[in-house]
Amino acid sequence: MFSKKKEEESDYERTEPGVPTSPDVRRRKTSVIGPTLKFKGELSANEDLIIEGEIEGTIAHQDKNLTVGKEGRVKANINARTVEIYGRVDGDIHGEDVVKLAKSADVKGNIFCARIMMEDGARFSGNIDMGQTKKAPGKPTSLPIAESAKQIESAG
């Protein structure tokens, strides 16, 4: 009983050496592109995706999380809600929520996201555009400027 539990735990540690993987990741709906898999073409998905192999082409990932594992190699533009990179990516990354680059990451391309986390040691060549951040709800941004103008006029 105990030995079986130990096997399971060690297996998860082995599977994703750089990725914070837990048994929950394997149980929930997640597609896995394994380390020996090479794919060239178009890929789209509406579930979490872990890439440990090689993908070349286009990745249209909708509203879910995408992880490029430590051994993962991607030559494609990436679109996803959350993007975590532990391996190599050649292409633009669009992260609706957040883009995370681990220390083992090697990214050549532009990053478009609301938030970014970059670990010390991560390699990155490109531009970061955080202009996609959602506007905070509430008063429009022009109101304070108009008020300032009135104050200037009254002072002058």
Next chain:
Amino acid sequence: MTARDPVPDEPLRDCEPLADEKGSPYARPLPSIIGSTVVMKGDLIVGEDLVIEGTFDGTITGKGPDTVTVRRTAQLRGEVSASNVRVEDGTNLENTVLSGRIGRTDR
């Protein structure tokens, strides 16, 4: 069916634990899983077990003694070539050419 049969009738997606007969967690890599919402169009080469639940249009080539498993939810169009191909009952293979050791599974 013996324990060494290359087309074992075992759970597909409940992939834990993956240790081999000796209990070594390093002996067998995780299978690749193309989930039911995944759509792929192109050429794929794989050197490990592969489970297809989603849509694939193109060629799948298995390198090595591993097994390509096609689940009932899969929609294939093209060619699947592997040492072992396991097809779940009820799978639509109208536009698919399979080659290799073809097996059937009901789960």
